Amino acid sequence: MKILVVEDVLSLQELLAEYFKRRGFAVDTAKNGIEGIQALQSTRYDAMILDLGLPDMDGEDVLQARAQTPHGPTPCVILSARDALQSRIACLNAGADDYMLKPFDMSELEARLRAVLRRSGNVFHQLHHGNLKFEPASRHTVVAGQVLHLSRRESMLLEEMLRVAPRIVIKDLLEERLYSYTESVTLNAIEALVSRLRRKLAAAGADIGIDTVRGVGYRIVPNRSDA
Template sequence: MRILLVEDHEDLALIIGDHLLRAGFVLDHAGSAAAAAACLDVVDYGGVVLDLGLPDLDGLSVLARLRREERGRQVPVILLTARGGLEDRVKGLNAGADDYLVKPFDLSELEARLRAVLRRPGLRESHVLRFGDLTIEPAALSVRVAGAVLDLARKEYALMEEMLRVAPAIVIKDNIEDRLYSFEEPVTPNAIEAIVSRLRRKLAAAGARVRIDTLRGLGYRLSDRGTDALDK
């Protein structure tokens, strides 16, 4: 899942970003309200981690702008701030934040709170995702085929998660790069096809019923061949 981190303190942003990347998230970083607005204009993020003390505008202004837009009303937002007073916390939550962390905080707590807001009803994250004989536990970055762990690289896992979330519907190819790559990551022309090819080999080697179908000109989807096999 692609997350936007809005934090003007470069060292702190690097520490947070490194932790969230290792936790399996795709991450973009904005160091100002203006940079955050530019990112939000072109990417539909799964969640936002937002510092209130930005150099150009207060973070609450970024939050207010996000909540005014149709596509931003349901995006989970966690506020980060050095302001620990009750009035500040209430103001942030009333402005539309989903959670609030006071600096300094533990990185594992930030990760846990982020996953918690992503699990709330109506949002994308779930404790366990299932389709056919595949299961994914997003919090553990674990993919299993009929209970056996499937060893996936980070981008392979990210694509599998995107497909499993909507299965058996189609994941549109034009949207996949936005979900799997941050602005800083280079993307080769055939990067997605290469990831799909590796996933197909690993699913076949694991004896999975689930397959990845290519719909030319559209994208990819998961299909469960178990029912077809039983019918023959």
């Protein structure tokens, strides 16, 4: 899952980004409306957390502009210090999926964000394939009844692949989904990540593996003796 945080207060922006990264999301950030709209035009996000009090435009303008992006309206949770009823009504009528007042509790924001993602079709039910079970909300992975310990990025990769299995996940798409645009990604970062996850699955006795489709990407397949 990848989200966009549009917030001009740097300390809050960093707090939100770090929190949701720890919760298994890939996070991009924008400090104003222009950066937010540019990000929405270039990348598909599962959801957006949007502050209304931006320095260059009102957050409602970003909310309205998202419908004109190539990826369509991105599910959105508004964060704002504006507690006027008319502001809440205007944002919800403009297409916001939820509205939270500052100050807020981070765990409640996460719960509301996940509720928005469920309503938009990005459900958080357990994913399973063969003898592997993966719980997206907790990042809990079990193989044949035994817990499999994965790094944050490994669990993100596994989730992306399980959600579309047995279809192929394009390598370039994985880079976009697993890393923020501010992170430096080496040429072999995805290959190394896939290799680590593949080894961990095999060592745990998973009856699924990761197949490399050369020049294209990767896919989940039944485990094979020659994998």
